[in-house]
Amino acid sequence: MSNIIELKNITYKYSTGTPFESVAVDDVTLEVEKGEFCGIIGHTGSGKSTLIQHINGLVKPTLGEVYVDGENIWSKDTDIRQVRFKAGLVFQYSEYQLFEETVYKDISYGPKNMGLKAEEIDRRVRFAAKSMGIDDSLLERSPFDLSGGQKRRVALAGVIAMEPEILILDEPAAGLDPIGRENVLGLISEYHKQNGTTILLVSHSMEDIVKYAQKVLVMNKGKIFCHAPTDEVFSRQDEIIKIGLDVPQITRVMMRLRAKGIDLGTDIYTVERAKQRILEYKENKNNA
Ligand SMILES: Nc1ncnc2c1ncn2[C@@H]1O[C@H](COP(=O)(O)OP(=O)(O)O)[C@@H](O)[C@H]1O
Ligand SMILES: [Mg+2]
Incomplete structure (x- = not known):
């Protein structure tokens, strides 16, 4: 099977059964091919973050099924921890999650949790740091001494060190200056080219998405407006503008x-x- 991700009629409601009940994801069906670099765009509140958190089992759909690598992640036989290793999620403003004394320890946190041997952990930390442009000389520094862009890249390296088959990135360039943005997105793009990892990247910048992604997924009010190669998406540019998104x-x-x-x-x-x-x-x- 070439689809590494399949979402079947996913609906997600927050605060079910309360007066605050709201539908964040509304009957979404999605197939993502192995190795695809998919850019996800949509207004604030359109359901992007909620949608991607389904893929590594961080949230459980109210309705519908999630398949990763052909396996229903909520079936009794699935170990959800293994799913989290397979689908690595980097949150928005991920640098707030750095907490160790050194960059090295921070990046090694994930692979350590996977129970890998020290040698393998070391290889992965160095590989991940290099992939995200973190020089060896920074590994023994405190993450809190680094610049904003460096911290962000250390947080990304922490997930990359788990060598997930799917890398899910929620606004990885948010809040960085233009050089920092180019830097981090360029490194992610290069990582994709080198390793063929399936990538889902949420961004509010259409300019960034068209520059790096092969396919674009447009979310609108909890639904998928379209998920197609960039060329096709832009043949619907009038509609995209009509739903209030930028081209x-x-x-x-x-x-x-x-x-x-x-x-x-x-x-x-x-x-x-x-x-x-x-x-x-x-x-x-x-x-x-
Ligand atoms: N923790 C939460 N509790 C209640 N509602 C939430 C929560 N997180 C998000 N929502 C609501 O779900 C909808 C989708 O949000 P979200 O997935 O964060 O969208 P996006 O990432 O596109 O901005 C929004 O209406 C938002 O207000
Ligand atoms: Mg979001």
């Missing part, structure tokens, strides 16, 4: 041009592709 700046420029009668295509979301289409357009005009 990349360059896509807006192309929409303006189309309104003026110059249609270069609805699948343009990078400056590079825009450039290519403009040059083709000029070429055709010159030949006409």
Whole structure:
């Protein structure tokens, strides 16, 4: 089976049976292929965080079934701890969870919990630190001495050190400055290329998502608005704007041009592709 994640008709309600009952995820069915880099976008409150927390069993659906690697994670025979090792979740503002005296100890916390041997733990700590651009010289430092971006990357390394098959990242670049954002997202993208890990990355920035993800999942009011390759998602750009989400700046420029009668295509979301289409357009005009 090539789907590493299957959610079948998942509904999640907070505060069930109280006057505050609210549906955060509403009858969602989703299939994610092994090795996919899926960017998840949607308004605040659209259910992104609640949805992704189903995949490692942090929340249990009110209704529906969750399969990871073909296994129903809530069946009696499944060890939920193993599911958590398989699907590593990095929370939003994950650096608040750093607590050890040294960076090394913090990163080794996960693999230690897995009961691995000291040698293997050491290999993983160094591998994870390197993957997240943490220099060896920082490993014996206190995490609290590091910059915001470094702390964030240490927190990510802590989950990467468990070498999960699925890496779930909730707004990994939130609150960082533009250089810090590029840095952390670039490292995640490189990690994906090198290791082929399935990645689910929540972001509120469409620009970031189109730059790094292969597929885009748009959440809207607890439902999946779409989950498709980036090109396809942007062919529905008018609808995306209608539900109040942003499209990349360059896509807006192309929409303006189309309104003026110059249609270069609805699948343009990078400056590079825009450039290519403009040059083709000029070429055709010159030949006409
Ligand atoms: N712990 C909670 N208790 C009650 N309601 C919650 C809780 N967490 C989230 N919600 C509600 O669930 C809905 C989805 O929230 P969330 O999954 O955090 O969305 P997102 O990550 O897209 O911002 C929102 O209406 C939110 O108010
Ligand atoms: Mg959230």
